[in-house]
Amino acid sequence: MLLSFSNHKLAYGSRIVLPNITLRINAGEKVALVGPSGAGKSTLLNALYHQVAEQAALCPQDYGLVGILSVYNNIYMGQLERHSALYNLWNLIRPIPSHRQLVANLAAELGLEGLLDRSVDSLSGGQRQRVALGRAMYRQQATFFGDEPVSSLDPLQGKLILQSVLSRHQTAVVALHNRHLALEVFDRVIGIKDGAIIIDCPVSELEPQQLEGFYAR
Amino acid sequence: MPASGNQLARVSLLLIALALLCLPFADLAIYSVEPWTELSRMLSGVLRPDWSHWQILLQAIVQTVAFAILAVAASSIIGLLLALWFHHRIIRVFCASTRSVHELFWGLIFMQVFGLSPLTGLLAIMVPFSGVFARVYAEILERQSPLPGTTLPPTVDRLSRHAYTLLAQAWGELTSYTRYRFECALRSSTVLGFIGLPTLGFYLETAFKQGQYHEAAAMLLLFFGLIASIRFWLRPVLIPIFLLLAVWVLPESPTVDSGYFWQFISRDIWPGALLAGDLVGTVQWYGQQLVQVAVPAVWDTLVLSQVALLLTGVLALFCYGWASKPLVVKPVYLLGHVLLLVMRSTPEMVFAFVLLLLFGPSGLPAVIALALHNGGLIAYLLAAKSDQLQLREDAPKGLNLYLYELCPRLYSGFMALLLYRWEVIIRESAILGILGLTTLGFYIDSAFEDIRYDRALFLIVIAALLNIGVDSFARRLRRYCQLQSVAVS
Secondary structure: OOEEEEEEEEEEOOEEEEEEEEEEEOOOOEEEEEOOOOOOHHHHHHHHHHHOHHHEEEEOOOOOOOOOOEHHHHHHHHHHHHOOHHHHHHHHHOOOHHHHHHHHHHHHHOOOOOOOOOEHHHOOHHHHHHHHHHHHHHOOOOEEEEEOOOOOOOHHHHHHHHHHHHHHOOEEEEEOOOHHHHHHHOOEEEEEEOOEEEEEEEHHHOOHHHHHHHHOO | OOOOHHHHHHHHHHHHHHHHHHHHHOOOOOOOOOHHHHHHHHHHHHHOOOOOOHHHHHHHHHHHHHHHHHHHHHHHHHHHHHHHOOOOHHHHHHHHHHHOOOHHHHHHHHHHHHOOOHHHHHHHHHHHHHHHHHHHHHHHHHHOOOHHHHOOOOOOOHHHHHHHOHHHHHHHHHHHHHHHHHHHHHHHHHHHHHHOOOOHHHHHHHHHHOOOHHHHHHHHHHHHHHHHOHHHHOOHHHHHHHHHHHHHHOOOOOOOOHHHHHHHHHHHOOOHHHHOOOHHHHHHHHHHHHHHHHHHHHHHHHHHHHHHHHHHHHHHHHHHHHHOOOOOOHHHHHHHHHHHHHHHHOOHHHHHHHHHHHHOOOHHHHHHHHHHHHHHHHHHHHHHHHHHOOOOOOOOOHHHHHHHHHHHHHHHHHHHHHHHHHHHHHHHHHHHHHHOOOOHHHHHHHHHHOOOHHHHHHHHHHHHHHHHHHHHHHHHHHHHOOOOOOOOO
């Protein structure tokens, strides 16, 4: 078992969103977190992330990119803590070729080829989201946490990139709005609504209507 | 499309290159025989401040605050009125010219007319501050939403329209800027002591000159305390009481001889040739002053200020991290804030004066003094901004955070502040000439001492033009970098 909560209370700021959560996530699972907006997906995701923060990659909803830095440096930031500060300082002045090559491969996979030296604030919304994913992937951790990581991409590209992300991580917990994606590429779905976990089952046991009704208000 | 940081990088490289080009021409030698003995005496003074002359201390502080608060009250009202009509070119030019002349130069001018009177001190602060307030208030008002104004009928008069729409929206920003300016006025008021007014600077200069460092340290500590505690004692409800007290404690101004005033305006400040109607002679005289005095003085001023500007930037980037909440632990954060408080509260003049005692009369004290004060001020503002940055959950720590998150995110703000301070640094390095360096202030001060008011006025105009020129160049660079105007200049 990798992550767990038992009878746990989770708050967003001072507002309690999930008053009583019990949940276990095992290593190797690919979990989709679904629910209407404001249900507490991000709160739950952040709380899970904090349990294993040292060994996890995070792709938050607001990306946390540094606008003035290049695409290369924003992706390189995923590995900052593995190198000494002087090494990182040198990389800011002059990109280190070995990293540059690795990041270039990753960027090509994300459809960002040719953009490595552009500063992030000159990119479109979808391109920024892929840079944020690139940073998380460059961390090369066993566990991935993503908060709507492909929301700004077109459905096909989003699916391909999400599959690539999942194949690179042993375990993944991803908050999603798109229920088709949840059914197509994950193996377990957790649905939250009105402060409680309403659905928690393997995708194979899930009736599509169950999710349809889930979103209906 | 190129990277957005490119313009910033180019401007940074330009400033570095300018400073390095100036370096060989700047006199940065140490002339003092034993700087370290003097320094150890000063440090012992700081460690054991002498509070025994508390009456003098109290009197100096009260006078310093009185000058500052009266001048800020008057100039903020004048500045606000000017700001409402700031779209007129004539108002803009008028304000640019008043604020391009340093308080001390205004002080020297008014002293010739009004003598060593409170009026001299008040006007010396009020005249340039009104110009600054007008410009910054106008910028703040410009940023407010124009929508509420469009709902009013066109017959509403200008003042009421503004009071109910723009002023009401901008009130918070206006008061916080005025509060910041009050801190600047305390420094200006202190520094006016160096030309003889009874404020803190006068007693500081005396104490330092006589080597009474214990006494000087007490004054400086009191001054830091005063500035650090502004937000506790400068309460809006207390301001009217402070103003009344200030009027009461200032010594009475002697009556002004209006005849002399007219003589000063109509005769003293103009060259003899002009008064005699000799136009060729006038042009020759001004040309001679320009080549023999103004050009070398402007050169020295520029060289020193370029080096100081670079050092200011380096120091600001180095220092802000020590007072940045996301970067350092609480005890370091508090120490960092104390350090920045001391740096930004101490006027350049005081730093330069102390450093002159240590290093002797070269450009070195001026450069270090300018960098300490301005670098401290910029660092303080950057540290405050860094506390408000929204960082990711998995943001890096320590030097990595500094290099990859804080510095890149703060850099455009840093550049805007540095370009704003450029003009201030030029103005200050001119004024440091009063302490004996060969910048513009030295020649202006000597012209006043030799009662050559014609030369003094000419050089003051040159200094003002230099400021206006640098300011407009800096504004162009800001626009090139697409930097938005910042409220604090």
